[in-house]
Amino acid sequence: MNKVLQFSLLLILVGCNQDSPNVKQIGNMQYFIENAAQDGINQVESGLQYSIISSGDETAQSPDLNDVITAHFHGTLTDGTVFWSSVDMNEPLKVQLSGLIVGCQKIIGLMRVGDKWRVYIDPSMAYGDEGRPGIPSNSILIFDIELLDIE
Secondary structure (H helix, E strand, O other), X not given: OOHHHHHHHHHHHHHOOOOOHHHHHHHHHHHHHHHHOXXXXXXXXXXXXXXXXXOOOOXXXXXXXXXXXXXXXXXXXXXXXXXXXXXXXXXXXXXXXXXXXXXXXXXHOOOOOOOEEEEEEOHHHOOOOOOEOOEOOOOOEEEEEEEEEEO
């Protein structure tokens, strides 16, 4: 077989691989479209959704990027795999809001102390192509976040 033809077939096969970024991105888009159709799902922007588990004091303040927050995070992948949980460790995370991934910054900036939300974050607002240990590249992240305090 001609080497050019072999190379072309190889490129086609690689392009059709189910793990390719384009296939993953299409699957992620489909996930957010289907999730948005569920009752109680609020969309902040494309690829950033949440549902309210419980609400805190409506008169409480929301944090800004310079604030230090204390919150519980229970993070899973779409298949239910837990990649990190302050809840399981029984120790909330205390961190400056600007130090979190963009999706968490945007969502927590909308929350008030006492709110507990389930948050759905597209990889473009999380770890993208790079991933992290326990988080494959281009993974949608799902967090249950409970905002406990703002300093």
